[in-house]
Amino acid sequence: xxxxxxxxxxxxxxxxxxxxxxxxxxxxxxxxxxxxxxxxxxxxxxxxxxxxxxxxxxxxxxxxxxxxxxxxxxxxxxxxxxxxxxxxxxxxxxxxxxxxxxxxxxxxxxxxxxxxxxxxxxxxxxxxxxxxxxxxxxxxxxxxxxxxxxxxxxxxxxxxxxxxxxxxxxxxxx
Numbered sequence: 001x002x003x004x005x006x007x008x009x010x011x012x013x014x015x016x017x018x019x020x021x022x023x024x025x026x027x028x029x030x031x032x033x034x035x036x037x038x039x040x041x042x043x044x045x046x047x048x049x050x051x052x053x054x055x056x057x058x059x060x061x062x063x064x065x066x067x068x069x070x071x072x073x074x075x076x077x078x079x080x081x082x083x084x085x086x087x088x089x090x091x092x093x094x095x096x097x098x099x100x101x102x103x104x105x106x107x108x109x110x111x112x113x114x115x116x117x118x119x120x121x122x123x124x125x126x127x128x129x130x131x132x133x134x135x136x137x138x139x140x141x142x143x144x145x146x147x148x149x150x151x152x153x154x155x156x157x158x159x160x161x162x163x164x165x166x167x168x169x170x171x172x173x174x
Contacts, residue, residue, distance in 0.1 A: 029165040031093045033083040034062055035114075035121045036073035042122055043070030044106050046097040048165055049144075050082055058151035060133060063144045069100040071145065078135045079120050080149060083127035086160040087167060092126075118153050129156040 029048040036043050049063035062082060064071045074080045085093055095103075095110050103109045107122075114122035115130075123130035133149025140146075 031085045031089075031163045031165060032062075033085060033092075033096055033124045033127060034064070034070065034080055035083065035123060036070050036077060036080045037121050038073045038076040041073060042105075042107060043068075043073045043100065044096055044112070044124070045070050046085075046093045047082070053148070058131075059136065060131065060149050060151060062147050062149065063141060064147060065144050067099075074135065074147065075138075077120060079133065080135070080147070081117055081121040081123045081130045081132045082149075083124045083130045083157075085163040086128050086158060087163050088160075089127075089163050090167075093163060115155075115157065117155075123155070123157070125157060128158050128160060128162060129154065 030050065032047045032050050033044055034047045034050075045064075045068055047062055047064070049061075051061055053059050053061050060082060062080070064074065070080075092110070096106060098106075100106065106112065107114065113125040115125045117123050117130065117132040119132045119134070121132060123132070130153075131151045132153040134152050136148045136150050138145050138147050
């Protein structure tokens with residue numbers, strides 16, 4: 001049987017910030033490049049809050065910060081691609097995590113090779129592969145928006161193990 005908010009307060013149990021940080025850091029996250037394009041403009045950023053949420057139809061979710069310049073491209077085109085980074089691509093993950101305001105066009109600044117997708121967004125050639133998605137819905141989520149995308153295309157581009165937050169030495173504040 002669950003407890004009410006009053007029982008939690010009276011029992012002295014609540015949100016312990018240290019426990020929250022520790023437990024949330026135990027959640028495992030991969031690192032991904034998320035791309036989008038609209039017209040002649042294209043964008044890419046590092047994401048780690050990505051998950052498959054359905055097999056039939058194949059659906060994924062990705063969390064995108066409100067201030068991401070790529071979010072506007074995703075909204076305008078209705079499409080995005082998720083490219084799992086592989087072990088050894090920590091530096092790339094760090095570079096793609098920089099804001100566009102500091103780096104300009106990341107594709108040019110970091111000499112990123114791409115492969116075309118049938119549905120529009122470019123995919124990074126030097127990754128494990130990609131899934132291209134059509135946006136099904138978006139939900140506000142604090143400082144971000146969660147996009148639900150239906151996978152409409154997939155391709156394997158390389159072999160290896162995926163890069164994780166833990167392996168890269170990256171951490172969330174929790």
